[in-house]
Amino acid sequence: xxxxxxxxxxxxxxxxxxxxxxxxxxxxxxxxxxxxxxxxxxxxxxxxxxxxxxxxxxxxxxxxxxxxxxxxxxxxxxxxxxxxxxxxxxxxxxxxxxxx
Amino acid sequence: xxxxxxxxxxxxxxxxxxxxxxxxxxxxxxxxxxxxxxxxxxxxxxxxxxxxxxxxxxxxxxxxxxxxxxxxxxxxxxxxxxxxxxxxxxxxxxxxxxxxxxxxxxxxxxxxxxxxxxxxxxxxxxxxxxxxxxxxxxxxxxxxxxxxxxxxxxxxxxxxxxxxxxxxxxxxxxxxxxxxxxxxxxxxxxxxxxxxxxxxxxxxxxxxxxxxxxxxxxxxxxxxxxxxxxxxxxxxxxxxxxxxxxxxxxxxxxxxxxxxxxxxxxxxxxxxxxxxxxxxxxxxxxxxxxxxxxxxxxxxxxxxxxxxxxxxxxxxxxxxxxxxxxxxxxxxxxxxxxxxxxxxxxxxxxxxxxxxxxxxxxxxxxxxxxxxxxxxxxxxxxxxxxxxxxxxxxxxxxxxxxxxxxxxxxxxxxxxxxxxxxxxxxxxxxxxxxxxxxxxxxxxxxxxxxxxxxxxxxxxxxxxxxxxxxxxxxxxxxxxxxxxxxxxxxxxxxxxxxxxxxxxxxxxxxxxxxxxxxxxxxxxxxxxxxxxxxxxxxxxxxxxxxxxxxxxxxxxxxxxxxxxxxxxxxxxxxxxxxxxxxxxxxxxxxxxxxxxxxxxxxxxxxxxxxxxxxxxxxxxxxxxxxxxxxxxxxxxxxxxxxxxxxxxxxxxxxxxxxxxxxxxxxxx
Numbered sequence: 001x002x003x004x005x006x007x008x009x010x011x012x013x014x015x016x017x018x019x020x021x022x023x024x025x026x027x028x029x030x031x032x033x034x035x036x037x038x039x040x041x042x043x044x045x046x047x048x049x050x051x052x053x054x055x056x057x058x059x060x061x062x063x064x065x066x067x068x069x070x071x072x073x074x075x076x077x078x079x080x081x082x083x084x085x086x087x088x089x090x091x092x093x094x095x096x097x098x099x100x
Numbered sequence: 101x102x103x104x105x106x107x108x109x110x111x112x113x114x115x116x117x118x119x120x121x122x123x124x125x126x127x128x129x130x131x132x133x134x135x136x137x138x139x140x141x142x143x144x145x146x147x148x149x150x151x152x153x154x155x156x157x158x159x160x161x162x163x164x165x166x167x168x169x170x171x172x173x174x175x176x177x178x179x180x181x182x183x184x185x186x187x188x189x190x191x192x193x194x195x196x197x198x199x200x201x202x203x204x205x206x207x208x209x210x211x212x213x214x215x216x217x218x219x220x221x222x223x224x225x226x227x228x229x230x231x232x233x234x235x236x237x238x239x240x241x242x243x244x245x246x247x248x249x250x251x252x253x254x255x256x257x258x259x260x261x262x263x264x265x266x267x268x269x270x271x272x273x274x275x276x277x278x279x280x281x282x283x284x285x286x287x288x289x290x291x292x293x294x295x296x297x298x299x300x301x302x303x304x305x306x307x308x309x310x311x312x313x314x315x316x317x318x319x320x321x322x323x324x325x326x327x328x329x330x331x332x333x334x335x336x337x338x339x340x341x342x343x344x345x346x347x348x349x350x351x352x353x354x355x356x357x358x359x360x361x362x363x364x365x366x367x368x369x370x371x372x373x374x375x376x377x378x379x380x381x382x383x384x385x386x387x388x389x390x391x392x393x394x395x396x397x398x399x400x401x402x403x404x405x406x407x408x409x410x411x412x413x414x415x416x417x418x419x420x421x422x423x424x425x426x427x428x429x430x431x432x433x434x435x436x437x438x439x440x441x442x443x444x445x446x447x448x449x450x451x452x453x454x455x456x457x458x459x460x461x462x463x464x465x466x467x468x469x470x471x472x473x474x475x476x477x478x479x480x481x482x483x484x485x486x487x488x489x490x491x492x493x494x495x496x497x498x499x500x501x502x503x504x505x506x507x508x509x510x511x512x513x514x515x516x517x518x519x520x521x522x523x524x525x526x527x528x529x530x531x532x533x534x535x536x537x538x539x540x541x542x543x544x545x546x547x548x549x550x551x552x553x554x555x556x557x558x559x560x561x562x563x564x565x566x567x568x569x570x571x572x573x574x575x576x577x578x579x580x581x582x583x584x585x586x587x588x589x590x591x592x593x594x595x596x597x598x599x600x601x602x603x604x605x606x607x608x609x610x611x612x613x614x615x616x617x618x619x620x621x622x623x624x625x626x627x628x629x630x631x632x633x634x635x636x637x638x639x640x641x642x643x644x645x646x647x648x649x650x651x652x653x654x655x656x657x658x659x660x661x662x663x664x665x666x667x668x669x670x671x672x673x674x675x676x677x678x679x680x681x682x683x684x685x686x687x688x689x690x691x692x693x694x695x696x697x698x699x700x701x702x703x704x705x706x707x708x709x710x711x712x713x714x715x716x717x718x719x720x721x722x723x724x725x726x727x728x729x730x731x732x733x734x735x736x737x738x739x740x741x742x743x744x745x746x747x748x749x750x751x752x753x754x755x756x757x758x759x760x761x762x763x764x765x766x767x768x
Contacts, residue, residue: 022751031747096745 007048014041028080028090032073039069101157105150106166106183109193110236112142113228120225124218133208136221140204140228144197151190158187161631163302165238172241176297178309184238184301188632191451191625192235192383195458198603199375200228202596206466207367209592210473220260220365227253231376235383239300240289240312243384247285247348250377251278257372258364270363277357281347285384288340292391295337301387313390313634321637324396338391338398341384342405349381349435351409356693358432362424366469369424374431374465375458382438382454386447390634393445399529399636403443407524407541410436414548416689418555419682422479423468426556430505431461433545437520440542444530445636446523448626452611453520455625456512459603460504466600467498470593471560474586475567481556482679486565490586495561497597502557504604506550507663512608517546518659519613522652529636543662550666551673558674615649616656 014037021034043062050058084090116139124132154164164185172179185193204224211220230249237243251274259271293299296315303311322328328335345351350358361373372378385392385402392399410433417429434457441450472479474491488495504511507518521542527535567586588594611625674680685691742753 019755023748023755026748092747095747 004052011041011045026091101164103164109143109146110232112139113225116225117222120218120222132218137204140201144201147193147197179241182238183236186632187628189235196376199458199462202599203367203371206593206596209590223256241299254372257368258361267363270360274357274361277354278347281344284340285344288337292337316390321394335395335397338395345381349378350432355432359428362428370462370465374461379454385442389447393634393636399443406436406439407538410545411541414545418552419686423481441520444524444527447633448629449519449523452625453516456516456607459607460501463501463600463604470494470589481559483567484560485563488561491588493594497601500601500604502553515608522655546662547666551670554667554670555674563678615652
């Protein structure tokens with residue numbers, strides 16, 4: 001039986017990779033994938049703790065997160081496509097027209 | 101007892117108002133007048149049917165209800181939408197619907213060709229709904245609904261010629277002055293509810309209702325001192341309610357709106373500002389007689405205000421040139437009589453005068469309307485005269501009204517006015533000396549009434565023809581510029597005059613004072629109203645029976661002499677000098693409007709502009725709003741530097757925030 005700490009450790013690792021990815025990458029698709037990575041890291045923590053405490057609540061949350069993530073993916077990809085059509089580039093640092 | 105027809109009486113005019121208000125614009129004049137007269141006719145017919153069907157029960161004090169639904173039921177407060185027919189409301193619906201029906205018929209002729217014909221009749225029908233609600237309500241809150249409803253319709257109808265400034269001003273004046281009175285009435289109702297726990301008039305076991313009047317009847321009478329007015333007891337309630345009555349019924353100090361209300365079309369003046377709405381105050385006071393009899397101070401106030409108004413308005417009436425203004429002041433004066441009667445405890449006599457007055461004053465107003473139309477919208481009596489031969493029927497019917505209001509024996513006004521004067525003289529409610537003084541004021545008013553009404557008749561129908569027969573007025577645009585001589589009005593206008601003249605002659609016979617018939621004929625009116633009206637508490641020992649009929653007969657003789665004397669004085673005075681120049685003080689109505697302007701209106705205006713607008717609104721309120729906006733702008737200017745446009749800087753902020761929050765929870 002794999003102990004809980006391993007799951008949580010993996011979850012923390014995945015989350016950190018995701019966070020660092022969002023932080024240092026410039027390509028919008030990559031940032032997007034990193035966000036998905038963070039969400040799934042959290043999902044992993046949820047199911048692990050749910051199983052550990054014998055509480056169904058955590059698994060329910062996972063479904064909600066997955067639903068939201070799916071919706072967010074649809075909207076997010078649409079935005080990314082639209083940005084690409086306008087600017088011929090996916091570099092987020094160039095999409096700064098809201099700046100002062 | 102239950103009578104489902106009662107709700108039809110009030111709903112028929114409402115239906116008429118809705119039909120005319122929604123579709124009237126596309127209907128022809130004939131269809132409009134048909135709908136308007138039909139709905140009021142239904143009300144009138146049902147009123148008569150219901151009243152006479154239950155007459156026997158009403159005489160014995162039955163209260164017939166028509167419960168529609170419970171309107172408000174919160175905690176200890178309950179108000180029903182329910183109607184009550186007892187002898188008091190029964191009498192009222194009879195003459196209100198009867199007079200109103202004939203005025204509607206008259207109006208179909210009078211308003212012919214006016215723009216907004218449908219609007220006029222929609223308002224008139226709506227007024228009937230409100231008035232009948234006021235009268236038939238079985239609790240004070242529903243009465244208040246009708247009370248405000250008639251005020252609204254009065255406003256709409258005074259301002260009927262809304263393109264003219266004076267009509268709009270008069271409408272607003274009427275509405276605002278009434279609002280002051282209504283405020284007092286509302287306060288009175290609140291206090292009544294606080295004290296008695298009910299706003300219903302009477303107990304009704306079938307609905308589990310306790311009445312405010314039963315509460316009032318169980319209270320001890322307040323002492324007759326001035327301080328009880330402010331003590332918050334039953335006297336305060338009565339005085340506050342009377343404030344409402346002074347507004348609606350045009351008594352001192354709130355009478356100023358009624359003469360200006362003549363800016364409305366003449367049928368409106370006849371229906372609302374003479375026969376029905378303005379008597380709502382008298383109705384309310386007599387309805388609340390159970391409260392008033394426990395508050396002798398309030399009754400004295402009612403009597404004094406009534407008598408003062410009667411005399412005051414009569415002296416103004418003698419000096420007016422506008423035929424409708426004379427009648428308006430006459431109405432104010434006659435309303436004063438009614439309150440005088442209520443104040444001396446003779447509520448029945450007051451209601452009786454309301455009843456007879458409705459006939460002869462509506463008649464006089466409609467007659468004046470006929471004259472005005474006959475002369476192509478001329479209202480100035482100095483430009484009338486000699487109309488007797490041009491308008492014979494208007495003349496004959498108005499002569500009946502004139503003699504009735506002057507108090508000539510055997511006409512209706514004589515019986516009711518005489519009854520009031522007699523009851524004032526022998527009042528057991530007031531201090532006897534005060535009673536005698538008030539009687540003298542009333543008698544003087546009767547003399548003045550006879551004089552100014554004779555003046556009106558002489559100036560209009562006798563003497564030289566002072567009107568302009570060459571049509572040099574700009575009325576040719578009306579399309580009847582080719583009629584130079586005045587001519588009699590059409591049958592739709594003359595017929596109501598004849599009917600009302602018959603009423604002015606015979607209405608009085610319902611309440612012939614017992615002394616006149618030597619006790620052989622029962623005073624039917626008094627007998628009928630007896631169960632609905634509270635018996636005043638006698639202060640002294642002057643019981644009626646002990647006085648016998650001697651005093652009454654003597655006073656009747658005096659009244660008769662006064663009536664003939666007044667007519668004789670008026671006749672010989674104004675036949676000789678029809679254009680007699682009245683004293684400026686009277687012609688200018690004692691400068692009451694000017695005094696109100698100086699004392700109240702101008703200070704209010706100055707405070708509104710100088711303080712409320714320029715300082716409180718502009719500086720403080722606008723300052724606060726603009727200041728809040730400026731503060732937000734200031735923060736925004738500072739914060740916008742955070743908006744770098746770099747996605748990674750946002751991410752950095754999010755992560756830093758997350759770290760801070762998590763760190764806070766882990767360490768704290």
